[in-house]
Amino acid sequence: MAANAATQKKLVQSVTVRVPTQTHSSSSSSSASRRSVCSRGSGCCSVRNRIHYPSNFKRSAAPARVMFFQNGSWNDLPDHVIEILRSGFVERKAVVSVEIDGSTFLFDFMRMLQIDSGTGAQRSIAWIDENGKCFFPVAFVCEDLKDGSDSLDSPKRSIDNRVVVPGRVLGKRKTDDVDEDEVTSSIRQRIVDKSSPWPNMKLLKEGEKPYAVGSQVFLSGMRRVDPVAAVTSIHQCVRTGPLDRARYEVFQKQVEMTKVARGVANVVHAWYGASASEIRGILTHGFGGPSKVSGPQSRGVGLYLSHLSAPHLSAGRSEPDDNSEKHAILCRVILGNVEKVEAGSQQCHPSSTEFDTGVDDLRNPKWYVVWSTNMNRHVLPDCVVSYKSSVRVPAQMGRLCSIDALVSRVQKYLTPSKVEELSSLVCDLKASNLLFTS
Structure with a gap:
């Protein structure tokens, strides 16, 4: 031995x-030919x-x-x-x-x-x-x-x-x-896969069922505020690498643990809008930090995902890339036991051990809030929907801040139900761009 x-x-x-x-010539050898x-x-x-x-x-x-x-x-x-x-x-x-x-x-x-x-x-x-x-x-x-x-x-x-x-x-x-x-007899297929701008994802074809379902769900919500919104591509996670498989296994284990603790895991699909660079980071390394939300829209410090029927809300947090495309991640979310988080709250963890995540409304939630300590165990990206929309991300931050400041000032004169109604209205108007028309 x-x-x-x-x-x-x-x-x-x-x-x-x-x-x-390599040099190219008309008299190449038979082997090269x-x-x-x-x-x-x-x-x-x-x-x-x-x-x-x-x-x-x-x-x-x-x-x-x-x-x-x-x-x-x-x-x-x-x-x-x-x-x-x-x-x-x-x-x-x-x-x-x-x-x-x-x-x-x-x-x-x-x-x-x-x-x-x-x-x-x-x-x-x-x-x-x-x-x-x-x-x-x-x-x-x-x-x-x-x-x-x-x-x-x-x-x-x-x-x-x-x-x-x-x-x-x-x-x-x-x-x-x-x-x-x-080596091989010939190259029968093309060599470098440039079809996916995202790591560890595959491009879905329009005729495939996952594409049809994803596009329909996204546009049914998005066209509430933008009738001409159009999906340009959908990429699906493949989870072939060891890190992707490990994240999936962690998510599945969390589902089982939540079932044991709560009786039901309460898994839903939700949207997360972000810039192209942030999405690449999420797909490679996981979620890096809480969503940046302030003013009356704030419902604690955590990761904000919009309801499956409301992708237009997450669209307000997306930024167009060099091709004027925006992107949103469709995620699986483990909610467990949810609690209502009041508008303007700075809560950063569950209010008690009986709860796992937060929502803006228990009966008709538009936003889910996953606390920072749980976001990479309770949230699993499934696919990225790329789209073009006439809904612009506001560049006039001064006006946007003034609106938030105004709402913040008047809410102390309103009842809690009116504050809730006003905050929801402002959020919808921002997503539909109505606050930024002349």
Whole structure:
């Protein structure tokens, strides 16, 4: 065993991999002509994660060397990472999870990708097995695992793929092109998936039932204040990464615990409106803090989500992106036992151990308030609805503040029921933009 381990350690230490700059000419070799070359101009970079190389995984022996593609060249992974990947490969695991410098990465041998489970960024991997056979993808993908910048290339490979074992040399001295069968016969699908601007989500098609349901529910509420509002896309959470699965499991456990404590979990769907950058952060890391609400609209310090029938209320908290689109997250929310939170309240936790969340109205709630300590256990994003609307987020903050100040001053002369009615009216008018017309 010790001799065998020593032998494995010496494998492919002399291997070098060079990726020359690709040149295009009319007289390309027959080998090159059989290969598909990605062209950004043709829009081929939209479904990268659908390409599979099952034959490579099935026919390959355990990898002796594993590399990742970055900055136009192949780079070796650390020895301790290769050992983990090798063990998983021997156990015939198509996907192996590895912790590297505090981040979790998925190594997908079927798709020949290294995936950052936190950001969803991907880059190609390749390996040389213990028999000296090379396994490379045809098109190389490289996304910066920090900032998401990407590049894609399909260069000609010049590889010294000798695997050094005492007494013999395995593999060929050099090959200008890796054996076609050991990569893939052709690229039948496009390479880079640009269809989703959100991490760990998939784009739904208009003909799919989840799209139809989500669009109908959203527009039925939104068109109360904006008859021309239109859904532009819907993305659904896929929960394939370990962090996404962990969040889902935490939510499910919280559902069970709430059932035990309250008799019923009281799970509902609700809307959360935010800017595109905030939504990306939520999908990647979870909710980061309470909603910023002040004045008579305030009903405590927590996460504010509007009722399923009232997406227009959350729309007032959304900001248009560079494409003039706004976005709202449809979430599952564990309410448990709810209590009414009075307008203007600065409450930041349940008033007693008998309650879990807050609402503006017990009979006809428009807003749910999930306390900050519970927001990442009681709220689970399901999908992101992107839309265009003529309802503008007010830029005239001075006027908006003056309205809040006015309501704050007059409410002391009103009965609690009138304060409630006035606050609800102001909220609706802001969402419908009526307070900002000349």
